[in-house]
Amino acid sequence: MKIDEKILKEIETCVRCGYCQAYCPTYQATRHEGYNARGRMQLAKAVMNGDDISDLFRTRINQCLLCGSCSEHCPPGVHIPEIAERLRCALNEKYGLTAVGERMRKNITESGNVNGDEQKNRLLWLANLSEKYNVKINAKAEYLYLPGCVSSLYPSSYAVVQSFVGLLCISGTDFTVLGENELCCGYPLFIGGMESEAKSVARENVKCVKELGIDKIVTTCPSCYYMWKHHYPELLGEETGLKVIHGVELLAELCENGKLHPRELNETVTYHDPCDLGRKSGIFESPRKILTSIPGITFKEMRKNRVDAVCCGGGGNLESNDPVLSGKVSALRISQAAETGATTIVSCCQQCRRTLQSGARTTRTRIKVADITELLFKLCEE
Amino acid sequence: MTVELLKERLEAILGAENVLTEYEDLVCYSFDATMNVDAYIPLAVVLPETTEQIAEIVKIAAEEKIPLFPRGAGTNLSGGTVPVGGGIVISMCRMNKIIEIDEDNLTATVQAGVVIEDLINEAKKHGLLYAPDPGTVHCATMGGSIAECAGGLRGVKYGVTRDYVMGVEVVSADGDVSRFGGKTVKNVTGYSMTQLFVASEGTLGIITEATVRLIPLPESRRSMMAVFMDLESAGKAISAIIRSHIIPATLEIMDNATIRCVEETTGAGLPVDAEAVLLIEVDGFEGEVVRDAERIVDICKEFGAERTERADTDTERDSLWAARRAALPSLIKRASSTILEDATVPRSAVSEMLRAVSAISEKYGIPIGTFGHAGDGNLHPTILADFSRDGESEKVEAAIKDIFAAALSLGGTLSGEHGIGVAKINYMKDEFGDSGLRLMRKIKKALDPDNILNPGKLIPFDGGDVI
Numbered sequence: 052m053k054i055d056e057k058i059l060k061e062i063e064t065c066v067r068c069g070y071c072q073a074y075c076p077t078y079q080a081t082r083h084e085g086y087n088a089r090g091r092m093q094l095a096k097a098v099m100n101g102d103d104i105s106d107l108f109r110t111r112i113n114q115c116l117l118c119g120s121c122s123e124h125c126p127p128g129v130h131i132p133e134i135a136e137r138l139r140c141a142l143n144e145k146y147g148l149t150a151v152g153e154r155m156r157k158n159i160t161e162s163g164n165v166n167g168d169e170q171k172n173r174l175l176w177l178a179n180l181s182e183k184y185n186v187k188i189n190a191k192a193e194y195l196y197l198p199g200c201v202s203s204l205y206p207s208s209y210a211v212v213q214s215f216v217g218l219l220c221i222s223g224t225d226f227t228v229l230g231e232n233e234l235c236c237g238y239p240l241f242i243g244g245m246e247s248e249a250k251s252v253a254r255e256n257v258k259c260v261k262e263l264g265i266d267k268i269v270t271t272c273p274s275c276y277y278m279w280k281h282h283y284p285e286l287l288g289e290e291t292g293l294k295v296i297h298g299v300e301l302l303a304e305l306c307e308n309g310k311l312h313p314r315e316l317n318e319t320v321t322y323h324d325p326c327d328l329g330r331k332s333g334i335f336e337s338p339r340k341i342l343t344s345i346p347g348i349t350f351k352e353m354r355k356n357r358v359d360a361v362c363c364g365g366g367g368n369l370e371s372n373d374p375v376l377s378g379k380v381s382a383l384r385i386s387q388a389a390e391t392g393a394t395t396i397v398s399c400c401q402q403c404r405r406t407l408q409s410g411a412r413t414t415r416t417r418i419k420v421a422d423i424t425e426l427l428f429k430l431c432e433e
Numbered sequence: 434m435t436v437e438l439l440k441e442r443l444e445a446i447l448g449a450e451n452v453l454t455e456y457e458d459l460v461c462y463s464f465d466a467t468m469n470v471d472a473y474i475p476l477a478v479v480l481p482e483t484t485e486q487i488a489e490i491v492k493i494a495a496e497e498k499i500p501l502f503p504r505g506a507g508t509n510l511s512g513g514t515v516p517v518g519g520g521i522v523i524s525m526c527r528m529n530k531i532i533e534i535d536e537d538n539l540t541a542t543v544q545a546g547v548v549i550e551d552l553i554n555e556a557k558k559h560g561l562l563y564a565p566d567p568g569t570v571h572c573a574t575m576g577g578s579i580a581e582c583a584g585g586l587r588g589v590k591y592g593v594t595r596d597y598v599m600g601v602e603v604v605s606a607d608g609d610v611s612r613f614g615g616k617t618v619k620n621v622t623g624y625s626m627t628q629l630f631v632a633s634e635g636t637l638g639i640i641t642e643a644t645v646r647l648i649p650l651p652e653s654r655r656s657m658m659a660v661f662m663d664l665e666s667a668g669k670a671i672s673a674i675i676r677s678h679i680i681p682a683t684l685e686i687m688d689n690a691t692i693r694c695v696e697e698t699t700g701a702g703l704p705v706d707a708e709a710v711l712l713i714e715v716d717g718f719e720g721e722v723v724r725d726a727e728r729i730v731d732i733c734k735e736f737g738a739e740r741t742e743r744a745d746t747d748t749e750r751d752s753l754w755a756a757r758r759a760a761l762p763s764l765i766k767r768a769s770s771t772i773l774e775d776a777t778v779p780r781s782a783v784s785e786m787l788r789a790v791s792a793i794s795e796k797y798g799i800p801i802g803t804f805g806h807a808g809d810g811n812l813h814p815t816i817l818a819d820f821s822r823d824g825e826s827e828k829v830e831a832a833i834k835d836i837f838a839a840a841l842s843l844g845g846t847l848s849g850e851h852g853i854g855v856a857k858i859n860y861m862k863d864e865f866g867d868s869g870l871r872l873m874r875k876i877k878k879a880l881d882p883d884n885i886l887n888p889g890k891l892i893p894f895d896g897g898d899v900i
Contacts, residue, residue, distance in 0.1 A: 093472075
């Protein structure tokens with residue numbers, strides 16, 4: 052299999068110490084070394100020396116959440132998520148896309164969104180948003196808000212975009228959305244080993260924003276955020292010249308400047324760090340600042356928080372690649388949230404919200420799952 | 434028996450999802466954390482959840498004379514869990530229930546696959562401490578750490594795993610299940626079977642459950658660092674601390690090669706020309722801890738420490754220990770392969786041993802950084818090897834041989850806490866001579882006549898060199 056020398060060398064830096072067993076969520080959920088970062092690296096090393104690559108090898112590489120928790124604690128500092136991404140690329144090049152990968156490619160490159168929906172449906176969430184909130188579409192504004200595919204197209208996630216838009220309106224922030232012109236950011240393609248497709252999506256997206264003449268982008272999706280901020284410059288070979296921020300940073304600023312005034316909430320709340328926002332982007336304090344500033348709230352950290360936070364089970368396209376395994380990881384994270392005694396687990400990501408909700412459901416854990424936008428909007432809405 | 438039939442029989446006991454026979458899965462159980470030991474692909478891997486399942490598996494293996502390789506987290510550093518020659522790997526990781534914390538008897542009863550840190554955290558909730566803390570505490574299992582008799586940083590004051598194991602449940606080579614020891618402090622009924630299984634490296638039986646001792650969590654602690662420009666002074670300071678009847682919870686040392694490595698990777702501000710850095714922690718009651726910390730700082734100064742630092746808060750403590758925590762990662766990053774040894778000497782010979790190791794490093798032209806538990810004499814000479822160089826394997830092997838010889842000549846032992854496994858099996862004779870080996874072989878043969886329990890480890894079954 053064709054795999055560049057650099058990646059092979061990187062794989063060889065794994066010293067097999069096995070520390071990753073304490074951090075790899077898929078290992079924690081299965082206690083099976085084939086689902087562990089070390090297992091994946093050693094398997095890759097063993098298999099790459101031969102010509103015959105099996106489906107099982109591919110499955111194992113596609114089961115990595117790319118959450119980066121292993122790398123964070125890896126003594127020799129092996130960049131496991133990057134290796135898994137490169138391996139996915141090499142496997143796609145040699146064997147073609149998997150059925151899941153092909154569907155994703157088709158949806159994104161042909162329909163413009165991750166689930167192959169009609170683009171005009173991107174604004175359905177507007178239908179039951181109170182009329183007092185005025186949303187500009189494709190207009191000149193200070194911020195361009197990108198809700199991302201999941202929040203705009205999955206009805207169960209509309210609450211995220213509706214709440215954020217409500218909060219922007221209440222705080223008097225000038226913003227616009229692209230509506231049916233918004234395209235998937237390409238992150239699922241990138242982490243699914245389809246780099247060239249991701250690159251053309253990136254190019255198109257940057258062009259579209261530049262044509263609108265806006266240079267500040269805010270998104271409530273940590274993956275869109277990470278993709279725009281970190282991978283776009285890398286894929287396009289140049290800085291985008293755009294200021295990209297995550298919604299929670301803007302909300303923290305609005306709270307601090309007195310533009311948002313949450314009412315009292317007498318509840319115990321814990322916070323789940325999304326991987327792309329926390330460990331990968333270093334945004335840990337903004338959501339905590341917001342939560343601890345809400346009057347009446349009792350804030351409890353989970354045992355594994357910030358860089359040590361365990362993925363919700365939704366990373367690395369796992370929900371598409373292996374929904375059962377994804378569910379096991381969510382159940383694990385929900386059990387850690389329940390340990391704190393919190394009645395609500397808050398996150399800053401529509402994907403975490405989805406997977407954690409399903410984890411709470413399957414484990415019959417009595418805990419509410421909310422995006423920070425939802426929680427804050429309920430407390431600020433007049 | 435064909436692999437297909439074996440698979441069928443194992444699946445009947447465990448269910449198909451808990452028997453792995455695909456090459457891709459077998460590869461993941463073909464190695465452990467030991468760098469200089471070859472991987473072996475096993476016939477099958479099983480993931481049992483009960484002692485009864487293990488007993489059934491052992492019965493099949495005994496009948497068919499198939500080697501069994503019990504395995505926890507596979508973090509050991511002596512090749513102890515590598516399925517040498519092939520066979521069935523028994524992963525204990527799914528037997529991870531903490532059965533009981535008994536606050537009246539100060540014991541914990543755990544399944545073998547419980548992660549050590551999970552027990553430590555659980556005990557902490559009751560104000561108790563499980564003291565053994567090997568470097569792999571966050572991922573290694575109780576079963577593995579008992580089978581290897583893991584040590585750790587707190588050895589100098591709290592001893593090692595052996596000192597905490599009060600009872601075990603064991604599946605023996607014929608598939609029988611026995612329990613030895615228990616919750617009583619005093620127990621002289623029969624041979625000390627519990628202790629026989631500690632450090633037996635899975636060669637005498639498969640530990641499935643254990644009862645271990647817990648102690649009250651110390652109330653307070655203080656950490657200190659002392660930098661010495663010459664090794665002898667550091668050695669004298671270590672002896673003086675112990676001679677003044679202070680037993681620190683930890684007393685760690687890093688040699689010059691390690692200091693340089695740590696400084697290069699972390700920029701922690703250590704002087705690169707220092708010959709030794711000592712990191713010391715005392716724990717106990719607040720008054721005692723404050724007094725001991727002051728005395729230790731005075732002793733270090735008296736013996737010529739260039740610099741001493743004391744941490745009074747948790748944040749200061751963390752930054753003091755950051756350098757020690759960075760020791761192994763920094764060394765690992767410097768070489769394509771690192772071989773971590775654990776030759777151990779009486780603590781009075783620590784500085785002599787460090788000198789001997791740097792002489793060996795110079796002799797073979799191979800960088801060796803040494804750090805470790807100076808307070809209990811357990812040092813970790815870490816060989817930074819590059820096996821792509823001609824003749825490197827031979828040089829590394831010769832250096833290891835010299836390190837062992839040096840430790841034995843100073844009244845020490847081959848291994849303080851990593852075990853013998855396959856990596857040191859051929860050196861056993863140097864420590865025990867023929868008579869000692871014969872006696873140990875008799876024990877092995879009595880308990881495992883067909884050599885199906887972790888064969889090829891710890892003791893050469895038929896005499897002579899194994900590999």
